[in-house]
Amino acid sequence: MNLVIFSGPPSSGKTSIILKTIEAMRKRDLQVGVVKFDCLSTDDDILYEKAGIPVKKGLSGALCPDHYFASNIEEVVQWGRRRGLDLLITESAGLCNRCSPYIKSIKGVCVIDNLSGINTPKKIGPMLKAADIVVITKGDIVSQAEREVFASKVNSVNPKAMTMHINGLTGQGAFELSTLLYDEDENLESVTGMELRYPMPSALCSYCLGETRIGDDFQMGNVRKIELGDMDE
Template sequence: MQIDLKQPILDKNDRLADELRARFAENHVFVLDLLASPGSGKTSTILATIEALRDEFNIAVIEGDIASSVDAEKIKAQGTAAVQINTGGACHLESAMIKRAVDVLDLERLDLIIIENVGNLVCPTDFDLGESLKAMILSVPEGHDKPLKYPGVFQASEAVVLNKVDTMPMFNFDREAFEDAVRQLNPSAPIFPIAATTGEGVGVWAEWLAERIRHA
């Protein structure tokens, strides 16, 4: 006899995600779920995005990590509300975790919540968090072949941020091959080349996101 536990887990997660999505819609809050590998520059991209959007939108961040509150403290130090989720070993966030984090936020005062998912290019794609959209960050040092190795995350994301483009001369990164692979998997997903730590390209990415928020 074979028992499939995955579907009941996903069904429960998806029901709660639908409840969260309705709650976000009621409060006119846009939710961005950011997916990426460890070290891709998720937090630096979030900080750069906040800096570009903070004059127009009230923003909060939900930080997902296996352990520690390092990233949440970085966000708070810049004057933005942040809630830390420690999964204790789980490789992804789930809607029940997001609900607990959202319960301590004042949704009536927010326009945008950015979720920094656990660094992983596999598991987070399966879990609906009630988000308005998923986007992913890939950094140049990770290599241009990641769409071939992890197609699911590229297919699940509505936008791709290519971070650390300022390091491209130091790595054998074939940008044309990368962009071709992404477009084969997800023809409608825009690709935003940025260097989060220097600000290069962040304005274009932030304006695209702002347009999505305005028209949500």
């Protein structure tokens, strides 16, 4: 089985791109399944089901979604193997732009959209910078100049990645992506022992543990204060 990890900011078009890409793979007679990771709720699994794609979803609830991903990816891989999949795709939304779920030696795809603003590539951390393939969406509604500027900004934070423009509505470009995701010679049995490409943020302050009250007295553990600078003597 092959594993590909899709990640990207909310509403950037991940699900549309994955659906169009799997559709483009139909003729190749490959079994493709998806596991969708999200935080509170998702209906994307229904979209995959409608398209006849084996799907599971994982909601992290009160946990950090990326930590949840890392704690469950092995189980998910074993599910894919039990289902006899040729290709397993995981989809997860990068919620604070700080983390990335990518694993070393596993293909990582970042989906990001032209509408998110010209400074977005700068704001996104390892989720964009450590991806192997960057898919840029929503190019059909912004100007050619903006597409070019956006792509060049992506290139300067991640020159190693291959950048592709895909239209999630018409699927233009999805076939091309589909040719890059599956490698016959690769046979993944487990991800145990593999490493994340970039460590996740350190956490564990009192709010991680369920504290709701505001104020210094209730803050414990890993706490940091904003530097406003105007009270310095």
